[in-house]
Amino acid sequence: MKVALLGYGTVGSGVVEVINxxxxxxxxxxxxxxxxxxxxxxxxxxxxxxxxxxxxxINVILEDDEVEIVAEAMGGINPAYKFAKSCLExxxxxxxxxxxxxxxxGAELLEIARxxxxxxxxxxxxxxGIPIIxxxxxxxxxxxxxxxxxxLNGTTNYILSKMKDEGRSFDDVLKEAQDLGYAEKNxxxxxxxxxxxxxxxxxxxxxxxxxxxxxxxxxxGITKITKEDMIYAEKMNCVIKLLGTCQKQDENVFAxxxxxxxxxxxxxxxxxxxxxxxLVKGNMVGDLMFYGKxxxxxxxxxxxVADIVDAxxxxxxxxxxxxxxxxxxxKARGDVRVGYFVRxxxxxxxxxxxxxxxxxxxxxxxxxxxxxxxxxxxxxEKHFEQKLEALREIEVLSxxxxxx
Ligand code: HSE
Numbered sequence: 001m002k003v004a005l006l007g008y009g010t011v012g013s014g015v016v017e018v019i020n021x022x023x024x025x026x027x028x029x030x031x032x033x034x035x036x037x038x039x040x041x042x043x044x045x046x047x048x049x050x051x052x053x054x055x056x057x058i059n060v061i062l063e064d065d066e067v068e069i070v071a072e073a074m075g076g077i078n079p080a081y082k083f084a085k086s087c088l089e090x091x092x093x094x095x096x097x098x099x100x101x102x103x104x105x106g107a108e109l110l111e112i113a114r115x116x117x118x119x120x121x122x123x124x125x126x127x128x129g130i131p132i133i134x135x136x137x138x139x140x141x142x143x144x145x146x147x148x149x150x151x152l153n154g155t156t157n158y159i160l161s162k163m164k165d166e167g168r169s170f171d172d173v174l175k176e177a178q179d180l181g182y183a184e185k186n187x188x189x190x191x192x193x194x195x196x197x198x199x200x201x202x203x204x205x206x207x208x209x210x211x212x213x214x215x216x217x218x219x220x221g222i223t224k225i226t227k228e229d230m231i232y233a234e235k236m237n238c239v240i241k242l243l244g245t246c247q248k249q250d251e252n253v254f255a256x257x258x259x260x261x262x263x264x265x266x267x268x269x270x271x272x273x274x275x276x277x278x279l280v281k282g283n284m285v286g287d288l289m290f291y292g293k294x295x296x297x298x299x300x301x302x303x304x305v306a307d308i309v310d311a312x313x314x315x316x317x318x319x320x321x322x323x324x325x326x327x328x329x330x331k332a333r334g335d336v337r338v339g340y341f342v343r344x345x346x347x348x349x350x351x352x353x354x355x356x357x358x359x360x361x362x363x364x365x366x367x368x369x370x371x372x373x374x375x376x377x378x379x380x381e382k383h384f385e386q387k388l389e390a391l392r393e394i395e396v397l398s399x400x401x402x403x404x
Contacts, residue, residue: 001312004038004061007074014301030312069311071095088112093311097124103198103214107325114318121307126199127276129299130292136206143282145207149245150278151271152199154295155183155190156222156242161272164230182295192221193257200244209322218333220258235367239269254331262403334382343373343397358387
């Protein structure tokens, strides 16, 4: 089975390494040897044996009927979208780790794959090496899935873990995560939550079978989380995690990405460093947890190669995936109910009564002098914002949602 690889960066070079390291077992599982025939990249790699496979023109791959599978690890929409369409239309299965591409064009590319009796597979686009796409599509098929909540970004989980354990600042740890090859080219994609947003959009679309548009998902990153927030979290026996969630109640779907305070007893609380975990709730099976390395060269490449094996096994057959192009109307952000942890500057001793006048009864948290911190009862986001607005003469130092 001849494969072309698009992109020879961190993940792309990992794909070559995985295929070379495990060629015997991969051959057994695929039922035939897997051979990389071309590697498309803008660059040359004179000191790497892969250099003899390098091509710079996609047409070489498109016009070679021997190539049945194309694996892409370039990222971004352009030219990946054009390449994916052309490959599928030319009867080649397309395997990708590219979450931007899948979140934006997944429904359309699946449809093109179906029409051409090939496969569009994207296990590596969510959760790095964790199998989650295939379980959603092929294993948990007896259930109505009503919630998926996960730690979906390795870089931010790494940063939050180090800030908590080592009392270090955000900027200091971000640099380390970049050096370890976890972060996106533009780190805003990680720290502002955009990467997790695309991943939860993909999971929600698969869970509910209709297109959840990532641009409709309220998204907040971790750039405002401070060392002081970590001190309060510890005091409350909680940790702070960047969670992506999608939930369906009755016919209402809501999704969000934001930092959350979760109890140390929550199943996602002990997921640290670059690890990701995804909690799936089904109405028959109950709670399932998927855990593993969510970023990095070999874990992500492992998922890409697993898709190559699946594409090889299903040569000539389309694996049905339900994700239609009809867009889901998400519940308005302001109508979602949640409790908040809030820190304000302690202007005077009367602050408590002033806050309770507005918020009703709150739970106080004491940790740092000259601050007043509290947890509100659960209320609609829009009501929380109105109440906070009524407090505008007081400086709000931070606000973080609290997982019930
Ligand atoms: N930058 C991403 C992360 C890579 O940190 O999780 C994997 O998608």
